[in-house]
Amino acid sequence: MSRFASFREFYPYYLGEHRNPVCRRLHFAGSTLVLLAVLLALLARDWRWLLLAPVAGYGFAWVGHFLFERNRPATFRHPLYSLMGDWVLYWQVLTGEQKL
Template sequence: MSAFTSFRDFYPYYLDEHRDRRCRRLHFVGSSLVVLIVVLALLMGRPGLLWLAPVAGYGFAWVGHFVFEKNRPATFRHPLYSLMGDWVMYGDILRGKIRL
């Protein structure tokens, strides 16, 4: 695997690692839960709930990779670009650019 010099170079690789719709769906559910948890923690004034955000986000995503994609999550090799990819893909799904 080559080193990526920019997120623009990384994102096509990221999408290729998410070909299975079930994996993308799990990513979407996990990311949606992250948003919900953060909003609820802020509205309720309970920052202690924020520890649930990465558990929900990564938990759903990693199940998608290990069970459906049968690959190793990019988070382990490219943590920052992978996190960025999660949210760019989430936005692309919301805009209908990527199908669930």
């Protein structure tokens, strides 16, 4: 059972778990690679590129959490909200609302 009633309630917690700038940068890099893998899969019409997406996305993020943030990724307890948080943070970095 989640202790968060909504994503709006979860997101401040998510940001608190991503205070370290290196962790944020690794998340951003991994998310960018996910987008590139999806784009390559579409352009090359080769679904095998999609195998790179979870490796890049989670790999970079988990390195950030375990080595720099020194916490347990929220993905383990709140997978959907965590995934949503990754993309909201990504967009906010692109638009300048959040800093890397």
